[in-house]
Amino acid sequence: MRDIETAYAEVLAELFSRADFEVRRPRLPEAFRLEPIRCLLERLGDPHRRYAVVHIAGTKGKGSTAAMVEAILRAAGYRTGLYTSPHLHTMRERIRIDGELIPPATVVHLLERLRPEIAADPALTVFDILTAMGFLAFAEAGVEIAVVEVGLGGRLDSTNVVSPAVCLITALSMDHVEILGPTLTHIAFEKAGIIKPGIPVGTAPQAEEAMAVLRRVAAERGAPLLTLDGWRYGPWEISPAGQWGEIRPPEGSGWSVRLPLLGRHQWENAALAVLAALQLRAQGWSLPDAAISEGLARVRWPGRFEVLREEPPVVLDGAHNDASATRLAETLMEVFPGRRWGLVFGVSADKDATAILRPLRPLVGEIWLTRSRHPRAADPAALVAAAVALGLRARVRATVAEAFEEALASGGPVLVAGSLFVVAEARETWAARGGMPMPEVDPLPLRVGGR
Structure with missing residues (x-):
């Protein structure tokens, strides 16, 4: 009889042998279809209809917000599921029950259960099957x-078959333009696709171009659109160990909160998570104030302004577009003022390296260009021109481990950014040095993203 480790490795090989849109990306949203996963779930007895769902779309912060909502629900004593993407180290991070990764044996069982249903449908993608x-x-x-995070877009994302109790849309910005469209209006339309008739939808503050789309779609579908207008949220104190502050809705006394996740933008995500909790409370879910404070205080979301060491600082952040890089730069200046960083940088081939580097440039002394093991990773040699144009002295290294070790050896502050896949490999390198417990890592080098 096969051992579980071998069986799990065979499951991964089988899954990723299928067409993967993170490796071979279509040009148009219409290349995605919901019909295959709808039919698959119907054959399975519609498992997604056996529990309530909070559905979350957005460009930035949707994973952090999902983690916060799930932590609040778990603190209230509910048995929770959390579905997110992409993963850092193991595919099992995408599917969590009561905060725990599903074990390899469960993955093997699930694919054995699914295999007869998916064998006859080549249209099913990896992300369909994972969902x-x-x-x-x-x-x-x-x-x-x-709590279910959208993989990519919203309207045609595999997760958009759920009937949610609450929808959330986090901050929108330009990303995946080759798939979702060239303007913020196009992107907002795709994200607004998760809005369901009559179901409340909460939104973070948006540019007016995006908010106009959300208002129109919500009105067309008779969905109450809830904003953070009139809310007070933000920190009193920020340190490398976390943030302390308040979240106060327009009505009520609000909460004093310790937030382990760093960056002022995380207060926006936390306020949106609280908005979702209040909507669920209005629907009859028991969510005491203490559960909200406790859940936010316990949330973990690695790879997002993760401080591995305070002095000299080592920071990892998966910033992969200009908006997230701007927030990263702001947080670096606030948490570690006056520092000059050595940057370990790699991006996916479809990303605008110059746009990501530009907000970070004033804080960076030198840069190590590298690539992750992901098949869509950009050749670091192709990034040299972008770095040099911004006045950076660039070094090219073949692997993340090599680049990260060399940056650490320089003795100064080190920042790793540009891609969650690069961040994941830096975390593994740091763990191998004894800086943290070694994460569970899948036996295959291939990492898939959100769709």
């Missing part, structure tokens, strides 16, 4: 409420 696995895992585990 179905997550929904089935939640149903079989008796999850009461699941």
Whole structure:
């Protein structure tokens, strides 16, 4: 009989042998279709209809917000599911039950359960299958409420088959333009696709171009559109160890909160998570004030302004577009003022390296250009021109581990950014040095993204 480790490796090989849109990306949103996953879930008995769902779309912050909502629900005593993407080290991070990664044996069981249903449908993508696995895992585990993060876009994303209790849309900015469209209006339209008739949808503050789309779609579908207008949220104190501050809705006393995630933008995500909790409370879910404070205080979301060492500082952040890089730069200046950083940098081939580097340039002394093991990673030699044009002295290194070790040896502050895949490999290198417990890493080098 095969051992579980071998069986799990075979499952991964089988999954990723299928067409993967993170490796071979289509040019138009219409290349995505919901019909295959709808039919698959129907054959499985519609497991996604056996529990309540909070559905979250957005460009930045949707993963952090999902983690916060799930932490609040778990602190209130509910059995929770959390479905997110992409992952850092192991595919099992995408499917969590009560905060724990599903074990390899469960992954093997799920694919054995799914295999007869997916064999006859070549239209199913890797992300379709992973989404179905997550929904089935939640149903079989008796999850009461699941927090589901959109993989890419919203309207045609595999997750958009759920019937949510609450929808959330985090901050929108330009990303995946080759798929979602060339303007913020196009992107907002795709994200607004998760809005359901009559279901409340909460939104972070948006540019007017995007907000106009959300207002129109919500009005067309009779969905109450809830904003953070009139809310007070933000920090009193920020240190490398975390943030302390308040979240106060227009009505009520609000909460004093310790937030482990760094960056002022995380208060916007936290306020949106609280908005979702209040909507669920209005629907009859028992979510005491203490559960909201406790959940936010306990949330973890690695790879997002993650401080590995305070002195000299080592920071990892998966910033991969200009908006997220701007927030990263602002947070670096606030948490570690006056520092000059050595930057370990790699991006996916479809990203605008110059746009990401530009906000970071005033803080960076030298740069190590590298690539992750992901098949879509850009050749670091192709990034040299972007770095040099910004006045950076660039070094090219073949692997993240080599670049990160060399940056650490320089003795100064080190920042790793540009891609979550690069961040993941830096975390693994740091763990190998004894700086943290070694994360569980899948036996295959291939990492897939959100869709």
